[in-house]
Amino acid sequence: MAKAVGIDLGTTNSVIAVMEGGKPEVIVNAEGARTTPSVVAYKGDERLVGQIAKRQAALNPAATLFEVKRFIGRRWEEVKEEAARSPFKVKEGPGGSVRIEVNGKDVAPEQVSAEVLRKMVADASAKIGQNIKDVVITVPAYFDNSQREATRQAGEIAGLNVLRVINEPTAAALAYGIDKKGNETVLVFDLGGGTFDVTILELGDGVFEVKSTSGDTHLGGADFDHRIVDWLAGEFKQEHNFDLKKDPQALQRLIESAEKAKIELSAASETTISLPFITFDPETRTPLHLERKLTRAKFEELVSDLLRRVREPVTQALRDAKLSASDIDEVILVGGSTRVPAVKRIVREIMGKEPNESVNPDEAVALGAAVQAGIISGDAALGDIVLVDVTPLTLGVEVKGGMVAPLIPRNTTVPAKKTEVFTTAENNQPGVEINVLQGERPMAADNKSLGKFKLEGIPPMRAGQPQIEVTFDIDANGILHVTAREKSSGKESSIRIENTTTLDKNEVERMVREAEANAEADRSRREHVEKKNTLDSLRLQAQQQVEEASSAPQDLKDKVSKLADEAKQAVESDADNARLQSLTTDLEAALRELMQAAPQGGSQPQAEAKKDDDVVDADFKPAD
Template identity: 55%
Template structure:
């Protein structure tokens, strides 16, 4: 069966994506890239090149290399006079004031050029999938008028594609985030690409999107940011070395590439170094460029570019008659939205709302188009949509910590088992407290249910093995089973509706966990260190008892001192973690020393299953994990 693809036909670059099962995937083209430059070239030998190859020969053949065709499609010749000034190829009037490109003496319409790009993208997708590609959803800017949309559709037809639908880029972005399922929300889409800036305000309700307003700047994008950095570096170099690198084409190219790289790095780090050895030379010899650039400096150089985004956002909000408080969701599109200063600006303009940015901003539009293509071609209906657990599921273990069995975002149905043990000697019952949430401590999470497994044979702590199984079926119904491996006794609980939390509630719980993550980690660590120290003290004590008189009295006194010190530190809340670590390590050494003491009754006393010689917390202890139940009752 032929597949339907989603195509983001961009001004500078295009992306094609396709549904694989229930998940959209971006197609990797034949050059190994996920982006294909929207460039078409006609060579002197009559060859037609598309994408990266067309771009590589552009300087040799500028008059026959067409880029930015999106700025011309569906427009009248009289409307595009300003655009014509920016391009080296020949744009001429066609019939009815249409736009035509004059290439090697032949006229081409913008539709024909776009068709060549679309065909290439569809071919790449077909190669990637190993199937034919006939149907496509193509995206256009929200501000495109009927003529521009029709022309884009015609381009698809010329390419031999059945265009299922033309959808707006911001709508596609919203689809990629599943926002079509929202009821009566207002969405702001902030799209800052390589060369254009668009802001759109959408309304969504009953799966239908309505564009309420659009605004933007057709000549603002990441390239402008690069240029600021180039100028800054070139001027610094001119000041210190007296040479203007911008006059040397080769040096300028290196500088431009280095600037883009530095810009990208500065989204991750607060400082980077641009290093261009042998960038140029004069009579005195070779010259090197070595320059440290801080994020603060970069933001200072580009502050006015960022500010240029403010007007269009305010305009779009005014046109849609909304204030920042009316915006429910914010979506970032375009690689330039990775810049921290841009993100800060978006937050500032939308009342501090956290923008959606988990989908790659370069690909989010194509991904949304692919989802739409999947729905329209019936593919998405055909597959079983599998749910995921919105929050982690686990149980409470010794010291009140949550031990996760099924992680958040695991596709269900899912099943997971782990073996636990008792926390006290002769413990005959364990309480299983089933938890849901992302916090480290049990009491901060939701308790879904409780049950008790009784009838465990009395044994030293750590001896009994209780296997706990979490099983979530496709409907989110969770069954927790605990089985005592010694007696085969089993107890279970079934909890329904583990996936039916409201999104707000899930968001709140996840955010809560993030906000408390440092504090939670510290508290969990305290508990774990305390558990380990307690367990170690117990083992040393037990070993001492077993060995009786065989232990030299001075060693015995020292061991007892360590045990009592540990227990007294454990009485404090919060415990002194550093001190406990030290004591645990001392106890561990003591345990090793005692282990090498020959025990006359070792086999008799230990009964062969000797957990006593195992250092506590050594994760290697089969599949009995370190966490233990609390004492029942």
């Protein structure tokens, strides 16, 4: 039976893990790294994912997509500010959703995330020798319904069976507490690349019960990076009267350098940012360089307002859980941005204790997701582990006067189901439109609309007589399903969500087909490149053998040389696979014949030649 895996689909980096021998283990990618950059680049018909995409970003800024998790499941109005600071073009899509324009084509954030998921799962499948399909994917605890559904859709587009969508801090607590036997109350402080979550859990006897969660989905390490970018660009503009942020290539280099500087300042008190040839003087066309020293104190000054924003979610989570800081046994730091010394200092100030750094902040979420995958797939080594999670935001409907009628308050244990009865506001009203809302404000306009649907065919009645049952049902993934039914007639709506940011079923199916077609094209391209590389390597070795085989017949050496020349021409002209394979076979045979005719210049006995022949077979066999 194929194993289920856990995936931390991060804003900046992603990690995949699996249960091995009763313990979660990170699976390294094809490059041998434990984390994969959440970066996708489009170069013609080719898609580059991960480190290879990140490496070429400065030369291809308009088509190298990163931090896309910030746009997934979001409305354009929510992300316009973040979109404006990207070197690639982010714009409004259908129904107020978000799209990214790449090479003249609009791409949904779900498609980009699907490319990252596909690469990770393909690498993991190759490593463990099994074709992986079943996955648990993590999301920030403060993700709303649209963002959770969009994340699930990204998994579907990647051709995966998404068993569960689990909150990141909850997953981290699973990784931390899997070996713990006593009872503990823990606070997970999760500051990642794009989002910030705080979750309080009670652990004990195999039960992981979430008591409260809070957060900020517009706060993460990327915001810290962009403060450095703004400072560098401002300093440069003051000196040279040129705005580097308007040059996509220069902006990409600034972003990369800012991230590097932030990381270095976690260990050092100062760092130097050096960007030679960042641009050219528009008048003289002479090259301009950027070099600035950034101290940790200056960095903390640049991000001071961001640091203040991490305080409120912590105090909110404590209030909702009806706990004080002294009631918390351990504070677990998760997410790469918790390495920033100022962040650790604030945690100590709020909680009055040293945070627990026993878990790897980059890997804990994926490890916990692997535990959840093991629980769902029935891993006997895990025993009886029970995970009790909560919904992060209040869910309700809009009622007369633009007010919100809450049905499921935030921090309600999930799965959850709640039914409320509503009625009409006008005589003989034939139908009602139900606006499903998520948020904590009393007025509908101040909350996020997850979608609207209509219940029609209500029999003519006086206002207030119809009894309309509205049922909210949240599944274990935190994804909401809403139904409405008029009791006297039994008329029930078929939910039709409008103006939502998530993709409709037809779009998802189309993207799945596109992803599968692209995957096949990528495999064909990779096979073609491998055949070219194999033939070119064989050509070089053949030329060397011709030079060394002084005692071989001249006609045989001429034959090998002629085939080597044909191989060079085929590689340079990008010949098709059939031609490449044919030349590889012919050149292997001719080279084998040459080595048998003159083994090591004729100085070794035939038995030794046969040994060399065996080695050639192993070295020159085309890749599967």
